[in-house]
Amino acid sequence: MVSQTVTPDDYGQFETAWCPGCGNHSLLKCMKQALSGLGLAPHQVLMVTGIGQAAKAPLYMNCNMITGLHGRGLPTATGAKLANPDLTVITECGDGCNYGEGGNHFLAAIRRNVDMTLIVHDNGIYGLTKGQASPTTAKGHVTKAQPFGQPSEAFNPMAVAVAMNAGFVARGFSGEPEHLVDLIQQAVRHKGFSLVDVFQPCVSFNKVNTFAWYKQRCRKITPEHDPADREKAMALALEFGESIPIGVLYKSGRAAFGADLPPLKRGPLALRKPDMAALQGVLRSYL
Amino acid sequence: MPDSSIVILVGGEAGQGLVTVGQLMAKALIRAGYEVVVSQDYQSRIRGGHNTFAIRTGLDPVYASCEKVDILVALDAETVALHRQQLTPGGIVLADEAVDLSESGAGLNLLRIPSKKLAPKAAHENVLALGVLASALCKDIGLLETLLRETFAKKGQEVIDQNLAVLRAAYDWMSTQKHGFACMPPAPSIPGERLMLNGNEAIALGALAAGCNFCSFYPMTPGSSVALTLAAKAKAMGTVVEQAEDEIAAANMAVGAVCAGGRAMVPTSGGGFALMVEAVSLAGMLETPLVFVVAMRPGPATGLPTRTEQGDLNLVLYAGHGEFPRAVFAPGSVEECFYLTHRAFEMADTYQSPVFLLTDQYLADSFQNVEPFALSELPELPAPLLEPADPKTFKRFALTEDGISPRAIPGFSTALVVSDSDEHTEDGKLTEDLDVRVQMVAKRLNKGLGLVEDAIPPSCYGEDGADVLLVCWGSTLGAALEARERLEESGRSAAVLHFSQVWPLSEDQFLPQLASAKRAVCVEGNATGQLARLIRQETGFLFKDLVLRFDGLPITAAFILRGLENIL
Numbered sequence: 001m002v003s004q005t006v007t008p009d010d011y012g013q014f015e016t017a018w019c020p021g022c023g024n025h026s027l028l029k030c031m032k033q034a035l036s037g038l039g040l041a042p043h044q045v046l047m048v049t050g051i052g053q054a055a056k057a058p059l060y061m062n063c064n065m066i067t068g069l070h071g072r073g074l075p076t077a078t079g080a081k082l083a084n085p086d087l088t089v090i091t092e093c094g095d096g097c098n099y100g101e102g103g104n105h106f107l108a109a110i111r112r113n114v115d116m117t118l119i120v121h122d123n124g125i126y127g128l129t130k131g132q133a134s135p136t137t138a139k140g141h142v143t144k145a146q147p148f149g150q151p152s153e154a155f156n157p158m159a160v161a162v163a164m165n166a167g168f169v170a171r172g173f174s175g176e177p178e179h180l181v182d183l184i185q186q187a188v189r190h191k192g193f194s195l196v197d198v199f200q201p202c203v204s205f206n207k208v209n210t211f212a213w214y215k216q217r218c219r220k221i222t223p224e225h226d227p228a229d230r231e232k233a234m235a236l237a238l239e240f241g242e243s244i245p246i247g248v249l250y251k252s253g254r255a256a257f258g259a260d261l262p263p264l265k266r267g268p269l270a271l272r273k274p275d276m277a278a279l280q281g282v283l284r285s286y287l
Numbered sequence: 288m289p290d291s292s293i294v295i296l297v298g299g300e301a302g303q304g305l306v307t308v309g310q311l312m313a314k315a316l317i318r319a320g321y322e323v324v325v326s327q328d329y330q331s332r333i334r335g336g337h338n339t340f341a342i343r344t345g346l347d348p349v350y351a352s353c354e355k356v357d358i359l360v361a362l363d364a365e366t367v368a369l370h371r372q373q374l375t376p377g378g379i380v381l382a383d384e385a386v387d388l389s390e391s392g393a394g395l396n397l398l399r400i401p402s403k404k405l406a407p408k409a410a411h412e413n414v415l416a417l418g419v420l421a422s423a424l425c426k427d428i429g430l431l432e433t434l435l436r437e438t439f440a441k442k443g444q445e446v447i448d449q450n451l452a453v454l455r456a457a458y459d460w461m462s463t464q465k466h467g468f469a470c471m472p473p474a475p476s477i478p479g480e481r482l483m484l485n486g487n488e489a490i491a492l493g494a495l496a497a498g499c500n501f502c503s504f505y506p507m508t509p510g511s512s513v514a515l516t517l518a519a520k521a522k523a524m525g526t527v528v529e530q531a532e533d534e535i536a537a538a539n540m541a542v543g544a545v546c547a548g549g550r551a552m553v554p555t556s557g558g559g560f561a562l563m564v565e566a567v568s569l570a571g572m573l574e575t576p577l578v579f580v581v582a583m584r585p586g587p588a589t590g591l592p593t594r595t596e597q598g599d600l601n602l603v604l605y606a607g608h609g610e611f612p613r614a615v616f617a618p619g620s621v622e623e624c625f626y627l628t629h630r631a632f633e634m635a636d637t638y639q640s641p642v643f644l645l646t647d648q649y650l651a652d653s654f655q656n657v658e659p660f661a662l663s664e665l666p667e668l669p670a671p672l673l674e675p676a677d678p679k680t681f682k683r684f685a686l687t688e689d690g691i692s693p694r695a696i697p698g699f700s701t702a703l704v705v706s707d708s709d710e711h712t713e714d715g716k717l718t719e720d721l722d723v724r725v726q727m728v729a730k731r732l733n734k735g736l737g738l739v740e741d742a743i744p745p746s747c748y749g750e751d752g753a754d755v756l757l758v759c760w761g762s763t764l765g766a767a768l769e770a771r772e773r774l775e776e777s778g779r780s781a782a783v784l785h786f787s788q789v790w791p792l793s794e795d796q797f798l799p800q801l802a803s804a805k806r807a808v809c810v811e812g813n814a815t816g817q818l819a820r821l822i823r824q825e826t827g828f829l830f831k832d833l834v835l836r837f838d839g840l841p842i843t844a845a846f847i848l849r850g851l852e853n854i855l
Contacts, residue, residue: 063703064698066546076543078536079503080543082549083527083546263525276663279524282495283492286488
């Protein structure tokens with residue numbers, strides 16, 4: 001099925017509704033590069049999103065797509081992947097969608113470890129609804145909705161993922177496109193649930209975490225780091241200040257969901273016919 | 288015909304195994320050729336409390352549960368205290384010698400079972416009760432012996448032999464007792480094979496017959512056992528059954544599975560369904576064929592978690608923001624649970640819309656005898672579209688006359704399948720073009736016209752122009768049919784109009800009958816008459832008389848007759 005001649009152009013060029021300078025532009029380009037670089041043609045990919053500015057990304061790409069409900073990208077993607085294990089399933093959404101509204105699904109997705117990828121556009125603010133605090137907004141950050149400063153502690157997705165022994169935990173930055181393309185490709189290739197949290201500045205509503213702010217702090221994790229080392233991974237995950245590590249923090253080596261589930265071994269659901277002979281046998285057990 | 292049924296009520300604390308006794312006895316009766324309707328009443332606890340398993344049985348059709356008791360099997364003293372007033376004249380009480388009945392047992396036709404003598408191990412008490420019951424009813428012990436062999440097959444010959452010995456000892460002991468209980472008349476001939484199923488099992492089997500291959504759920508009584516039945520048969524049938532982190536995930540997961548080629552069902556109860564409502568709207572927008580099962584229990588909020596009610600018709604009718612078509616089925620029997628589930632999938636697939644099965648705790652848990660299903664006569668459902676004719680120009684939401692668009696599955700051709708929860712163009716992408724918006728609303732609602740055409744007419748039992756027309760929906764059918772018989776016996780002509788599909792309504796199918804009825808009484812398991820209001824809203828017909836039950840117990844013929852006394 002894998003075509004060797006896929007190019008980023010196959011994923012098309014579309015006019016977007018994003019602000020000039022938004023980190024989403026770079027992320028979209030990286031996504032097309034990453035997928036075409038993996039030899040995946042648009043029809044082999046299913047992008048599933050929630051709602052938000054980030055969740056619009058697949059609209060600007062040729063691919064199969066389900067735009068679902070705010071916060072519900074992951075369960076929708078889970079259902080799709082279980083229905084057709086041959087599809088490359090990627091969920092793309094923002095920090096509010098994924099860590100706020102969909103927080104329980106995020107935890108469940110890590111536990112379940114279905115072979116799919118989650119790309120989180122993490123800009124520390126709600127963009128679509130114009131500037132309220134998101135789960136990753138720093139404590140004290142003043143917004144129109146939090147005039148006395150965000151009163152709650154920020155969510156640390158990397159630390160939570162490492163604590164839960166997630167299969168693949170990485171962080172990228174839209175200002176480091178080559179590095180990000182590599183992370184996305186590693187994540188998609190990874191067998192199991194993979195998380196890539198991507199810093200990307202919101203130029204309209206987040207005046208704190210600007211492009212320069214991220215650029216100054218992001219530091220690539222060096223090749224000496226062993227992603228299988230959970231303690232070191234946790235140390236990296238907790239590093240969030242003057243320096244923030246980007247790259248692959250952790251890989252747990254857990255087996256992907258379903259390897260031991262008989263119903264999933266029968267292939268895509270769309271190819272199955274009602275098995276009336278088997279059903280007759282089942283009915284007999286109620287005589 | 289007069290009521291010739293008998294009722295065996297097994298009562299005790301949760302954890303005493305009364306369901307095991309009840310199920311084996313019910314199955315033996317069905318195999319022997321008797322009609323059976325079981326009603327289960329239980330409390331929201333795993334141990335203790337007071338639970339009952341009531342088997343109503345006889346040679347004539349048994350429609351519903353009822354309030355009388357002929358044989359009371361008391362596993363504890365409370366059972367006798369709570370149910371002694373339901374005993375019919377000549378009814379008997381069977382209780383272990385160890386149960387202290389010094390306060391509640393006076394004046395009863397009471398048989399004390401010497402279980403210590405008859406059963407070497409306490410674990411055999413359930414089998415003991417079976418042997419005693421079989422003898423009391425003058426039933427052949429052979430059927431029970433076969434059942435026990437099947438039940439304990441996996442535990443080895445020794446366990447089988449021990450249980451058979453206890454069964455025989457109990458049977459023989461009972462045969463020497465003078466209890467005066469009249470034998471059940473023997474079944475006239477060797478019956479054909481019949482199934483014993485409860486409503487939830489029949490729904491699961493109906494789903495499998497329709498090719499359902501995906502079920503996501505979050506446990507909630509009394510809906511859970513639909514999913515548990517699918518899970519139990521998943522190895523044989525290949526069904527993907529996933530317990531989600533919450534109901535919100537369960538519903539969205541199913542939407543994703545269907546979009547990717549699955550055929551999915553989501554079982555729950557009212558409170559869980561409340562959490563799924565946003566995804567119902569999503570299924571409306573993405574035109575996702577998806578079947579929801581809502582097994583009702585009394586609300587609001589946690590309500591009476593293990594009791595029954597028909598209080599969520601309004602919830603299911605209006606669940607989901609925005610306007611989109613849907614169908615709602617309400618089976619009246621276990622058999623209908625099977626066929627209407629198949630129909631629900633057929634309608635969901637045909638009209639690419641969410642479809643609902645509305646049942647309740649009584650029906651979900653009620654075991655009944657069911658004739659083998661005519662699988663070969665079931666209509667075939669449309670197969671998923673894997674390769675659209677021209678993949679390059681494929682449009683998932685193409686405008687068509689009937690509103691039904693080709694529904695391709697992503698990944699099987701080069702067609703790109705795009706589905707957006709925003710208002711979208713024919714190719715599925717977000718739009719704010721307001722002309723397109725108007726076209727898309729019309730397209731979606733057009734599918735509803737087809738659903739109206741395909742609506743199942745309400746079933747009518749009895750003559751037009753009867754003195755009383757009992758109108759009901761869902762699980763209330765049996766009680767209404769029995770009430771009709773009682774009324775006819777007392778010299779009043781009566782008819783029943785039962786809605787097994789409560790939405791959409793096609794007024795031509797029933798309004799003339801309602802309008803010409805001398806007295807139309809709507810019988811519902813809720814406090815506000817939700818079907819009556821719906822019918823008034825849709826047709827203008829006003830029910831002057833309602834019989835409503837909302838104490839958590841199933842509607843019985845006796846309840847309806849008591850209600851009619853105040854009306855007629």
